Amino acid sequence: MxxxxxxxxxxxxxxxxxxxxxxxxxxxxxxxxxxxxxxxxxxxxxxxxxxxxxxxxxxxxxxxxxxxxxxxxxxxxxxxxxxxxxxxxxxxxxxxxxxxxxxxxxxxxxxxxxxxxxxxxxxxxxxxxxxxxxxxxxxxxxxxxxxxxxxxxxxxxxxxxxxxxxxxxxxxxxxxxxxxxxxYPRGRWGVAANRRPVHEVSSRNHWDAPFGVEVPQPLWSPRDQTPPALAAVG
The missing domain is CATH 3.40.109.10 (NADH Oxidase)
Incomplete structure (x- = not known):
């Protein structure tokens, strides 16, 4: 894996x-x-x-x-x-x-x-x-x-x-x-979707300063899906 x-x-x-x-x-x-x-x-x-x-x-x-x-x-x-x-x-x-x-x-x-x-x-x-x-x-x-x-x-x-x-x-x-x-689980594995995104819980160099990039969606996805592009902010 x-x-x-x-x-x-x-x-x-x-x-x-x-x-x-x-x-x-x-x-x-x-x-x-x-x-x-x-x-x-x-x-x-x-x-x-x-x-x-x-x-x-x-x-x-x-x-x-x-x-x-x-x-x-x-x-x-x-x-x-x-x-x-x-x-x-x-x-x-x-x-x-x-x-x-x-x-x-x-x-x-x-x-x-x-x-x-x-x-x-x-x-x-x-x-x-x-x-x-x-x-x-x-x-x-x-x-x-x-x-x-x-x-x-x-x-x-x-x-x-x-x-x-x-x-x-x-x-x-x-x-x-x-x-x-x-x-062995009865359910199926999957990406946890109910997480606050990186840019909401991360800072750079100082508390509450922008992290520098937005991560609106998980950066890994199953093989049949395309991961999202990142947008620089701040």
């Missing part, structure tokens, strides 16, 4: 088929992940792949409880999901959250069918600087294999129980960074 296709079409996939992800596919995904950049090449990461149906069921129960907590915060105007991004249309944000909740509800209701969970742990991670490149590499490598997924922080609400179920050696400093649900 060409790199730009992976970059433009890797998105959160919550509707997954129950088909197992073969071990060789899992190995290729994680082999790509451990090539990710990390500070000092310290490689302070550990990945726990979970495909035991009983464990997946346990985590599904926690996932549903965690989502209920997060959406209660949202309902009362608390938490990061409640506030739209800078410059975003509040009505559009509400609609986006409605769609996300719908697909998230599907994942919660069908969690026992998810074929693979991937828990990512790190030590002294400096706010995620050393682990998030590896997580993104997981998602990109999975996309190249036709595997979709979503990264979630919901189980941080039950960190101690997760550690107990997985036997995490917390005394050594290991801390869960995220969990990913992985599997």
């Amino acid at each position: 060409e790199i730009h296709e992976a970059l433009y079409t890797t998105r959160m996939m919550r509707r997954l088929r129950p088909d197992p992800v073969p071990l060789d596919v899992q190995a290729r995904i994680l082999d790509a992940a451990v090539r990710a950049p990390n500070g000092g090449n310290t490689q302070r990461w550990h990945f726990v792949a979970v495909d035991d149906p009983e464990l997946i069921h346990e985590f599904g129960e926690l996932f549903r409880q965690g989502r209920a907590l997060e959406y209660e915060k949202f309902r009362t105007g608390q938490g990061p999901m409640a506030v739209p991004g800078p410059g975003a249309d509040p009505a559009a944000h509400v609609e986006t959250m409605r769609r996300i909740k719908g697909s998230g509800d599907y994942l919660a209701d069908h969690f026992d069918e998810v074929p693979l969970l991937l828990f990512v742990f790190a030590i002294d991670d400096l706010g995620g600087a050393n682990i998030y490149p590896a997580i993104w590499s997981v998602l990109l490598a999975a996309r190249a294999e036709g595997v979709g997924g979503v990264m979630t922080m919901v189980l941080n609400n039950f960190r101690d129980r997760v550690n107990e179920l997985l036997g995490v050696p917390v005394v050594e400093g290991w801390k869960m960074s995220a969990m990913l649900t992985l599997g």
Whole structure:
């Protein structure tokens, strides 16, 4: 797969088929992940792949409880999901959250069918600087294999129980960074169209100074489409 296709079409996939992800596919995904950049090449990461149906069921129960907590915060105007991004249309944000909740509800209701969970742990991670490149590499490598997924922080609400179920050696400093649900998606891949364009979220040399070019449409498109021309501004 060409790199730009992976970059433009890797998105959160919550509707997954129950088909197992073969071990060789899992190995290729994680082999790509451990090539990710990390500070000092310290490689302070550990990945726990979970495909035991009983464990997946346990985590599904926690996932549903965690989502209920997060959406209660949202309902009362608390938490990061409640506030739209800078410059975003509040009505559009509400609609986006409605769609996300719908697909998230599907994942919660069908969690026992998810074929693979991937828990990512790190030590002294400096706010995620050393682990998030590896997580993104997981998602990109999975996309190249036709595997979709979503990264979630919901189980941080039950960190101690997760550690107990997985036997995490917390005394050594290991801390869960995220969990990913992985599997072959029921939906189709596509370029995310609901993004504010580059020139609205970028500046040059000074905050709010023009970036210098307008990007009204995605600069990569499927092979049967012609990417748009750029227009210099400012």
